[in-house]
Amino acid sequence: xxxxxxxxxxxxxxxxxxxxxxxxxxxxxxxxxxxxxxxxxxxxxxxxxxxxxxxxxxxxxxxxxxxxxxxxxxxxxxxxxxxxxxxxxxxxxxxxxxxxxxxxxxxxxxxxxxxxxxxxxxxxxxxxxxxxxxxxxxxxxxxxxxxxxxxxxxxxxxxxxxxxxxxxxxxxxxxxxxxxxxxxxxxxxxxxxxxxxxxxxxxxxxxxxxxx
Numbered sequence: 136x137x138x139x140x141x142x143x144x145x146x147x148x149x150x151x152x153x154x155x156x157x158x159x160x161x162x163x164x165x166x167x168x169x170x171x172x173x174x175x176x177x178x179x180x181x182x183x184x185x186x187x188x189x190x191x192x193x194x195x196x197x198x199x200x201x202x203x204x205x206x207x208x209x210x211x212x213x214x215x216x217x218x219x220x221x222x223x224x225x226x227x228x229x230x231x232x233x234x235x236x237x238x239x240x241x242x243x244x245x246x247x248x249x250x251x252x253x254x255x256x257x258x259x260x261x262x263x264x265x266x267x268x269x270x271x272x273x274x275x276x277x278x279x280x281x282x283x284x285x286x287x288x289x290x291x292x293x294x295x296x297x298x299x300x301x302x303x304x305x306x307x308x309x310x311x312x313x314x315x316x317x318x319x320x321x322x323x324x325x326x327x328x329x330x331x332x333x334x335x336x337x338x339x340x341x342x343x344x345x346x347x
Protein backbone atom coordinates (compact mmCIF):
# COMPACT_ATOMS: atom_id res chain seq x y z
CA UNK A 136 0.00 0.00 0.00
CA UNK A 137 1.06 3.55 -0.55
CA UNK A 138 1.54 6.19 2.10
CA UNK A 139 2.03 9.95 1.89
CA UNK A 140 0.74 12.77 -0.25
CA UNK A 141 1.71 14.68 -3.34
CA UNK A 142 3.97 17.72 -3.10
CA UNK A 143 0.98 19.98 -3.70
CA UNK A 144 -0.90 18.41 -0.80
CA UNK A 145 2.09 18.75 1.52
CA UNK A 146 2.48 22.42 0.61
CA UNK A 147 -1.21 23.04 1.29
CA UNK A 148 -1.07 21.31 4.67
CA UNK A 149 2.12 23.17 5.62
CA UNK A 150 0.56 26.53 4.84
CA UNK A 151 -2.53 25.68 6.85
CA UNK A 152 -0.34 24.85 9.85
CA UNK A 153 2.07 27.77 9.48
CA UNK A 154 -0.71 30.38 9.51
CA UNK A 155 -2.16 29.53 12.95
CA UNK A 156 1.34 28.94 14.39
CA UNK A 157 2.51 32.37 13.20
CA UNK A 158 -0.57 34.04 14.65
CA UNK A 159 -0.10 32.37 18.02
CA UNK A 160 3.61 33.09 18.25
CA UNK A 161 3.05 36.73 17.30
CA UNK A 162 0.66 37.02 20.24
CA UNK A 163 3.19 35.27 22.55
CA UNK A 164 0.68 32.67 23.65
CA UNK A 165 2.02 30.13 26.20
CA UNK A 166 3.26 26.79 24.84
CA UNK A 167 0.36 24.74 26.28
CA UNK A 168 -2.18 26.99 24.60
CA UNK A 169 -0.24 26.77 21.33
CA UNK A 170 -0.30 22.95 21.43
CA UNK A 171 -4.00 22.93 22.29
CA UNK A 172 -4.79 25.38 19.51
CA UNK A 173 -2.80 23.38 16.96
CA UNK A 174 -4.62 20.19 17.95
CA UNK A 175 -7.94 21.98 17.53
CA UNK A 176 -6.94 23.29 14.10
CA UNK A 177 -5.82 19.80 13.05
CA UNK A 178 -9.14 18.31 14.19
CA UNK A 179 -11.16 20.96 12.38
CA UNK A 180 -9.10 20.51 9.22
CA UNK A 181 -9.48 16.71 9.35
CA UNK A 182 -13.24 16.95 9.80
CA UNK A 183 -13.40 19.40 6.91
CA UNK A 184 -11.61 16.96 4.62
CA UNK A 185 -13.97 14.16 5.64
CA UNK A 186 -17.05 16.31 4.98
CA UNK A 187 -15.75 17.38 1.58
CA UNK A 188 -14.97 13.77 0.70
CA UNK A 189 -18.50 12.67 1.56
CA UNK A 190 -20.43 15.60 0.10
CA UNK A 191 -18.60 15.81 -3.22
CA UNK A 192 -20.26 12.58 -4.32
CA UNK A 193 -23.66 14.28 -4.17
CA UNK A 194 -23.07 18.02 -4.39
CA UNK A 195 -21.62 19.31 -7.72
CA UNK A 196 -20.55 22.58 -6.07
CA UNK A 197 -18.56 20.76 -3.37
CA UNK A 198 -17.11 18.47 -6.03
CA UNK A 199 -15.80 21.51 -7.93
CA UNK A 200 -14.19 22.86 -4.75
CA UNK A 201 -12.57 19.50 -4.09
CA UNK A 202 -11.24 19.39 -7.64
CA UNK A 203 -9.81 22.91 -7.34
CA UNK A 204 -8.05 21.97 -4.09
CA UNK A 205 -6.91 18.61 -5.50
CA UNK A 206 -8.92 16.74 -2.85
CA UNK A 207 -10.84 14.38 -5.14
CA UNK A 208 -10.61 10.74 -4.11
CA UNK A 209 -10.67 9.61 -7.76
CA UNK A 210 -9.52 11.49 -10.84
CA UNK A 211 -8.28 11.05 -14.40
CA UNK A 212 -4.80 12.45 -14.98
CA UNK A 213 -3.53 12.10 -18.54
CA UNK A 214 -3.81 8.40 -19.42
CA UNK A 215 -4.20 7.29 -15.81
CA UNK A 216 -6.99 6.88 -13.29
CA UNK A 217 -5.77 7.85 -9.81
CA UNK A 218 -7.50 6.77 -6.62
CA UNK A 219 -6.50 8.10 -3.22
CA UNK A 220 -6.24 5.77 -0.26
CA UNK A 221 -9.31 6.04 1.95
CA UNK A 222 -9.14 6.78 5.67
CA UNK A 223 -9.68 3.05 6.31
CA UNK A 224 -6.43 2.21 4.48
CA UNK A 225 -8.15 0.75 1.41
CA UNK A 226 -8.70 1.92 -2.15
CA UNK A 227 -12.33 2.43 -3.16
CA UNK A 228 -13.24 2.98 -6.81
CA UNK A 229 -16.31 4.77 -8.11
CA UNK A 230 -17.49 2.77 -11.10
CA UNK A 231 -20.56 2.00 -13.19
CA UNK A 232 -21.71 -1.54 -13.85
CA UNK A 233 -24.09 -1.63 -16.79
CA UNK A 234 -25.00 1.96 -15.95
CA UNK A 235 -25.44 1.45 -12.18
CA UNK A 236 -23.08 3.51 -10.00
CA UNK A 237 -21.34 1.70 -7.18
CA UNK A 238 -18.35 2.12 -4.85
CA UNK A 239 -16.13 -0.95 -5.08
CA UNK A 240 -13.26 -2.07 -2.87
CA UNK A 241 -10.17 -2.76 -4.99
CA UNK A 242 -8.61 -5.98 -3.71
CA UNK A 243 -5.58 -7.49 -5.45
CA UNK A 244 -6.00 -10.54 -3.19
CA UNK A 245 -9.37 -11.38 -4.74
CA UNK A 246 -9.16 -13.56 -7.84
CA UNK A 247 -12.60 -12.60 -9.11
CA UNK A 248 -14.69 -9.44 -9.00
CA UNK A 249 -17.43 -10.08 -6.43
CA UNK A 250 -20.80 -8.32 -6.24
CA UNK A 251 -23.54 -8.27 -3.66
CA UNK A 252 -26.94 -9.59 -4.64
CA UNK A 253 -28.39 -6.06 -4.40
CA UNK A 254 -25.83 -4.69 -6.88
CA UNK A 255 -26.40 -7.59 -9.29
CA UNK A 256 -30.16 -7.01 -9.14
CA UNK A 257 -29.80 -3.24 -9.62
CA UNK A 258 -27.59 -3.79 -12.68
CA UNK A 259 -30.03 -6.33 -14.10
CA UNK A 260 -27.40 -9.07 -14.31
CA UNK A 261 -28.35 -12.59 -15.37
CA UNK A 262 -27.17 -14.48 -12.30
CA UNK A 263 -26.75 -18.22 -12.82
CA UNK A 264 -25.78 -21.17 -10.70
CA UNK A 265 -22.68 -22.93 -12.04
CA UNK A 266 -22.79 -26.55 -13.14
CA UNK A 267 -20.23 -27.13 -10.42
CA UNK A 268 -20.57 -25.28 -7.09
CA UNK A 269 -18.56 -22.03 -7.08
CA UNK A 270 -16.89 -21.88 -3.67
CA UNK A 271 -15.30 -18.62 -2.55
CA UNK A 272 -13.00 -18.24 0.44
CA UNK A 273 -13.73 -15.17 2.52
CA UNK A 274 -12.69 -13.85 5.91
CA UNK A 275 -15.83 -15.48 7.31
CA UNK A 276 -15.15 -18.86 5.72
CA UNK A 277 -16.05 -20.58 2.45
CA UNK A 278 -19.31 -19.58 0.77
CA UNK A 279 -21.21 -20.72 -2.31
CA UNK A 280 -21.61 -18.12 -5.05
CA UNK A 281 -23.32 -17.79 -8.42
CA UNK A 282 -21.84 -16.32 -11.58
CA UNK A 283 -22.79 -13.47 -13.91
CA UNK A 284 -21.26 -11.18 -16.51
CA UNK A 285 -21.12 -7.39 -16.42
CA UNK A 286 -21.58 -6.24 -20.00
CA UNK A 287 -19.84 -2.90 -19.46
CA UNK A 288 -17.89 -1.64 -16.47
CA UNK A 289 -16.55 1.94 -16.51
CA UNK A 290 -14.08 3.35 -14.01
CA UNK A 291 -13.07 6.89 -14.84
CA UNK A 292 -12.00 6.61 -18.48
CA UNK A 293 -11.32 2.88 -18.22
CA UNK A 294 -13.74 0.52 -19.93
CA UNK A 295 -14.11 -3.24 -19.47
CA UNK A 296 -16.50 -5.42 -21.45
CA UNK A 297 -18.04 -8.78 -20.54
CA UNK A 298 -16.35 -8.96 -17.15
CA UNK A 299 -17.09 -12.24 -15.27
CA UNK A 300 -18.20 -11.77 -11.66
CA UNK A 301 -19.36 -13.87 -8.75
CA UNK A 302 -22.51 -12.98 -6.83
CA UNK A 303 -23.66 -13.94 -3.35
CA UNK A 304 -25.85 -12.47 -0.59
CA UNK A 305 -23.02 -13.45 1.78
CA UNK A 306 -21.02 -10.47 0.49
CA UNK A 307 -23.47 -8.17 2.29
CA UNK A 308 -23.39 -4.67 0.81
CA UNK A 309 -19.72 -4.80 -0.22
CA UNK A 310 -18.66 -5.02 -3.87
CA UNK A 311 -15.08 -6.01 -4.69
CA UNK A 312 -13.05 -5.30 -7.83
CA UNK A 313 -10.65 -8.22 -8.17
CA UNK A 314 -7.65 -9.38 -10.18
CA UNK A 315 -9.70 -10.45 -13.21
CA UNK A 316 -10.19 -6.69 -13.74
CA UNK A 317 -6.74 -5.48 -12.67
CA UNK A 318 -4.89 -8.09 -14.74
CA UNK A 319 -6.42 -6.70 -17.94
CA UNK A 320 -4.86 -3.28 -17.40
CA UNK A 321 -1.58 -2.28 -19.01
CA UNK A 322 -0.30 -1.67 -15.49
CA UNK A 323 -1.34 -0.71 -12.00
CA UNK A 324 0.82 0.50 -9.14
CA UNK A 325 0.75 2.25 -5.83
CA UNK A 326 2.72 5.45 -5.34
CA UNK A 327 2.64 7.06 -1.93
CA UNK A 328 -1.07 7.01 -1.01
CA UNK A 329 -2.41 6.77 -4.57
CA UNK A 330 -3.40 3.77 -6.66
CA UNK A 331 -2.65 4.40 -10.34
CA UNK A 332 -4.48 2.41 -13.03
CA UNK A 333 -3.17 2.54 -16.60
CA UNK A 334 -5.32 1.04 -19.40
CA UNK A 335 -4.15 -0.40 -22.70
CA UNK A 336 -4.20 1.88 -25.75
CA UNK A 337 -5.34 5.05 -23.93
CA UNK A 338 -5.33 7.04 -27.17
CA UNK A 339 -8.33 4.97 -28.32
CA UNK A 340 -10.25 5.41 -25.08
CA UNK A 341 -13.08 7.50 -26.52
CA UNK A 342 -13.91 5.14 -29.37
CA UNK A 343 -13.02 1.61 -28.30
CA UNK A 344 -12.43 -0.52 -25.22
CA UNK A 345 -9.34 0.13 -23.16
CA UNK A 346 -8.54 -3.51 -22.68
CA UNK A 347 -6.86 -5.90 -25.06
